[in-house]
Amino acid sequence: MARKLPKREVVIVGFGWTGAIMAEQLTAEGLDVLALERGVWRNTSTDYAVTNAQDEVRYRFRHDLFEQLSRETMTFRNSSDQTALPMRMLGSFLPGTNVGGSGVHWNGITWRFLPSDFVARSHNEERYGPLPEDMTIQDWGVSYEELEPHYTTFEELCGISGKAGNLNGRLQQGGNPFEGPRSKEYPNPPMDMVLAPKLFAEAASGLGYKPFPFPSANMSRAYTNPLGVSLAPCTYCGFCEKFACGNYSKASAPTTILPVLMRRQNFELQTQAMVLRVLKAADGKSVTGVEYITPEGEIIEQPADMVILSTYINHNVHLLMVSGIGQIYDPRSQQGLVGKNYAYQITSGVTVFYDEETHINPFIGAGALGMVIDEFNGDNFDHSGLGFIGGGFIGQTQTNGRPVESLAVPDGTPKFGAGWKKAMRENYGHSVGIGTHGAVMSYRGNYLDLDPTYKDAYGRPLMRMTFDFTENELRMSDYLTDRAVEIAEAMGGREMTVSRRKGPYSIVPYQTTHNTGGHIMGASPADSVTNKYLQHWQMPNLFLTGAGAFPQNPGYNPTGTVAALAYHSAAAIRRSYLRAPGQPMVQA
Amino acid sequence: MAISRRYFLTGASVLALTGGALARSYRGSVPWSSKTARPPSPAGLHQTFFSAEERSVIVAMVDRLIPKDEFPSASEAGVVTFLEDQLAGPYGRGDIYYLQGPFQQGTESQGYQAEAPAILYRQAIADLETAIRKEGTDGFTALDAEAQDDFLTALSEGEQELEHVDAKTFFDRLWEDTQLGYFGDPVHGGNRDMVGWKMIGFPGARYDYRPYIDHNGKALDLPPVSVAGNYQREAN
Numbered sequence: 073m074a075r076k077l078p079k080r081e082v083v084i085v086g087f088g089w090t091g092a093i094m095a096e097q098l099t100a101e102g103l104d105v106l107a108l109e110r111g112v113w114r115n116t117s118t119d120y121a122v123t124n125a126q127d128e129v130r131y132r133f134r135h136d137l138f139e140q141l142s143r144e145t146m147t148f149r150n151s152s153d154q155t156a157l158p159m160r161m162l163g164s165f166l167p168g169t170n171v172g173g174s175g176v177h178w179n180g181i182t183w184r185f186l187p188s189d190f191v192a193r194s195h196n197e198e199r200y201g202p203l204p205e206d207m208t209i210q211d212w213g214v215s216y217e218e219l220e221p222h223y224t225t226f227e228e229l230c231g232i233s234g235k236a237g238n239l240n241g242r243l244q245q246g247g248n249p250f251e252g253p254r255s256k257e258y259p260n261p262p263m264d265m266v267l268a269p270k271l272f273a274e275a276a277s278g279l280g281y282k283p284f285p286f287p288s289a290n291m292s293r294a295y296t297n298p299l300g301v302s303l304a305p306c307t308y309c310g311f312c313e314k315f316a317c318g319n320y321s322k323a324s325a326p327t328t329i330l331p332v333l334m335r336r337q338n339f340e341l342q343t344q345a346m347v348l349r350v351l352k353a354a355d356g357k358s359v360t361g362v363e364y365i366t367p368e369g370e371i372i373e374q375p376a377d378m379v380i381l382s383t384y385i386n387h388n389v390h391l392l393m394v395s396g397i398g399q400i401y402d403p404r405s406q407q408g409l410v411g412k413n414y415a416y417q418i419t420s421g422v423t424v425f426y427d428e429e430t431h432i433n434p435f436i437g438a439g440a441l442g443m444v445i446d447e448f449n450g451d452n453f454d455h456s457g458l459g460f461i462g463g464g465f466i467g468q469t470q471t472n473g474r475p476v477e478s479l480a481v482p483d484g485t486p487k488f489g490a491g492w493k494k495a496m497r498e499n500y501g502h503s504v505g506i507g508t509h510g511a512v513m514s515y516r517g518n519y520l521d522l523d524p525t526y527k528d529a530y531g532r533p534l535m536r537m538t539f540d541f542t543e544n545e546l547r548m549s550d551y552l553t554d555r556a557v558e559i560a561e562a563m564g565g566r567e568m569t570v571s572r573r574k575g576p577y578s579i580v581p582y583q584t585t586h587n588t589g590g591h592i593m594g595a596s597p598a599d600s601v602t603n604k605y606l607q608h609w610q611m612p613n614l615f616l617t618g619a620g621a622f623p624q625n626p627g628y629n630p631t632g633t634v635a636a637l638a639y640h641s642a643a644a645i646r647r648s649y650l651r652a653p654g655q656p657m658v659q660a
Numbered sequence: 661m662a663i664s665r666r667y668f669l670t671g672a673s674v675l676a677l678t679g680g681a682l683a684r685s686y687r688g689s690v691p692w693s694s695k696t697a698r699p700p701s702p703a704g705l706h707q708t709f710f711s712a713e714e715r716s717v718i719v720a721m722v723d724r725l726i727p728k729d730e731f732p733s734a735s736e737a738g739v740v741t742f743l744e745d746q747l748a749g750p751y752g753r754g755d756i757y758y759l760q761g762p763f764q765q766g767t768e769s770q771g772y773q774a775e776a777p778a779i780l781y782r783q784a785i786a787d788l789e790t791a792i793r794k795e796g797t798d799g800f801t802a803l804d805a806e807a808q809d810d811f812l813t814a815l816s817e818g819e820q821e822l823e824h825v826d827a828k829t830f831f832d833r834l835w836e837d838t839q840l841g842y843f844g845d846p847v848h849g850g851n852r853d854m855v856g857w858k859m860i861g862f863p864g865a866r867y868d869y870r871p872y873i874d875h876n877g878k879a880l881d882l883p884p885v886s887v888a889g890n891y892q893r894e895a896n
């Protein structure tokens with residue numbers, strides 16, 4: 073029997089980027105908020121000390137900051153006719169555990185999506201005609217214009233370093249000419265560039281493109297955000313993504329929100345509280361709270377007026393499934409919405425090798441340090457006759473020179489042995505990588521459901537992922553890669569290697585932690601799990617934050633939009649939900 | 661002191677109760693304690709995992725993966741010390757990996773499907789010794805260098821099968837772990853005297869490169885540092 077605790081006004085499950093945003097917003101409204109986090113508290117200054125955080129073995133390869141699969145994982149297969157097997161080690165994506173979530177070890181590339189991304193289906197159909205039958209993309213039910221103020225709020229919270237390309241409709245030199253109109257310039261100037269992104273930008277300009285600095289959550293100067301929390305200039309230590317920043321130079325929940333939130337008397341954080349399910353009312357019309365387990369194995373029932381799931385898409389979807397909230401998607405019957413439209417990101421790369429006199433010094437890096445072009449993202453280019461929709465950015469980020477993770481040797485190098493060692497020695501520090509980062513549409517056959525065989529440490533069935541890259545994405549990625557090759561050719565190196573993304577999708581090599589979909593938002597309960605305020609259609613006191621809301625995945629990193637959606641939701645809760653608690657904010 | 665629970669905590673009193681590792685409830689202040697830092701855990705000096713026979717096979721294998729030239733071989737650089745420590749600890753036990761059955765080999769895109777790395781290593785070494793002996797040679801160490809390379813290549817391509825474990829899974833682990841032993845921070849027992857870093861020019865665990873942002877393609881020749889604090893001057 074679960075021990076039942078007194079009821080709380082708001083319970084937030086998961087205390088990463090979006091959990092902290094919702095907690096800050098709702099405590100500011102005076103609500104009593106309890107956040108439940110499965111991981112532990114970490115002190116930025118001591119736990120991530122700048123004297124010892126730079127340890128590739130411990131963090132990158134032994135996953136010190138990442139979630140532990142021994143407790144909970146998922147199974148994976150490429151298609152419905154295969155047997156899914158457990159993801160026993162993390163690889164393709166690296167979600168975090170502990171306070172701050174994945175935001176502690178993210179890169180910090182902080183985009184806005186294009187206005188047309190939010191109307192992907194209607195926009196593409198209108199311009200290019202009917203879409204492939206099995207492509208299940210949808211409009212979001214929310215517009216860029218509605219999210220614009222919330223993007224601004226997040227950028228100011230983080231102190232994003234960047235250059236606007238479109239201020240209130242007026243194009244700006246040096247920024248992204250394709251972005252939607254923004255109401256304000258970035259709060260901080262772009263980061264100072266090292267050689268590699270300069271080489272890329274020069275070559276891209278020569279080809280007629282308009283390169284601009286990646287919008288970066290690594291500080292280009294000291295900054296104090298609107299909450300009054302200060303961040304320090306980035307030192308380019310080259311241990312940023314997959315590592316935590318003890319220098320307060322990378323925006324994360326612990327470095328931008330928690331110093332203020334933790335002091336509020338109407339906020340409480342409970343750590344090592346692993347939420348196992350969400351509890352429903354008998355009539356199925358609302359949720360009543362959650363159930364969690366302590367490290368001692370005690371089951372606690374935590375009742376709440378309102379529950380916000382902020383556990384990252386993979387866990388949000390799993391929690392819905394194991395709690396019996398909504399119908400799980402079935403690709404054969406096309407019935408059910410939970411787990412539908414799972415999508416990801418498709419990436420590829422080109423490496424340019426220089427002679428030994430050119431020292432790239434790749435170890436001078438930061439997670440979002442670099443230059444990028446957006447000519448081939450979204451619908452910024454005419455897709456007529458190309459045989460695909462969607463796109464992505466092409467950029468050069470100098471993130472790190474970590475020898476094992478980032479080694480690059482030319483084609484024809486032996487896999488190991490004397491020849492490999494020689495190539496490693498000759499090429500380390502003399503190569504520059506260009507990356508492409510593309511959209512993934514959603515499809516009938518890419519989805520999440522429950523595995524029939526494998527269980528987690530708590531006895532719950534694992535979630536099962538069925539996913540593969542499809543023709544649209546592979547063609548699009550090839551197209552982006554061809555453009556990257558052209559830029560690479562103009563960069564004046566000695567030789568290059570091209571790593572195209574080929575199917576099948578593999579869960580092994582790291583690609584991105586940009587999993588999306590599964591509890592998608594939309595304009596109607598007939599084809600979405602939540603409304604545009606991330607409010608569950610059938611259980612209006614349940615909210616779901618995170619990229620699980622994305623009906624498909626555009627060509628940008630997700631967190632700018634994930635955060636903007638959270639602020640948009642919080643604003644609606646403050647403005648209208650609290651006047652009529654438990655009521656839907658959008659009529660079905 | 662009892663484990664702190666939210667219902668008998670109010671306001672600033674929380675901080676007093678949240679010092680230890682058991683703290684779980686936080687309200688009213690930013691928790692911070694000087695006692696919670698987690699420094700790197702150095703490789704245990706006497707940590708052993710391999711038997712003498714296993715060790716000689718591993719030494720021979722890693723020294724073909726990274727052989728000696730002007731720079732030391734893998735074993736000379738401490739890779740085996742690194743492996744001993746890793747396999748005897750949380751990594752070898754697979755503490756954070758999902759290790760529930762049923763076990764079944766899947767497609768390559770489904771990734772690692774073996775039991776804990778320590779079990780994988782031990783079984784793979786036994787299996788490969790058996791396989792080589794069946795062919796009439798007295799184990800991996802008795803093969804000449806070229807035959808050793810061929811054998812490793814066959815493992816890496818899954819062409820040389822092993823009886824109980826997937827050969828490629830083992831090779832992929834061994835190769836990644838060998839690189840980590842050669843290029844990882846010396847605190848973990850490998851990369852002796854930061855030799856891997858010196859070989860390629862990686863400055864290690866430095867923290868502030870702002871003075872060098874404008875390097876403009878010049879060599880910086882920064883001597884490496886380790887999280888264990890070693891700072892070595894370049895011999896001149």
Ligand SMILES: Cc1cc2nc3c(=O)[nH]c(=O)nc-3n(C[C@H](O)[C@H](O)[C@H](O)COP(=O)(O)OP(=O)(O)OC[C@H]3O[C@@H](n4cnc5c(N)ncnc54)[C@H](O)[C@@H]3O)c2cc1C
Nearest residue numbers: 086088089090110169173174175179180181347618629631
């Ligand atoms: C290496 C890396 C690089 C990245 N780089 C970028 C980038 O450059 N740009 C970008 O836009 N995005 C990037 N991301 C993605 C970004 O980190 C995520 O989009 C963001 O953190 C998602 O926020 P969230 O609130 O949804 O989840 P998270 O921040 O991950 O927080 C989820 C929290 O929920 C907790 N939790 C999970 N399950 C439970 C449970 N059952 N009970 C209690 N608590 C639970 C977790 O422990 C975690 O603390 C990167 C991610 C990684 C890993």
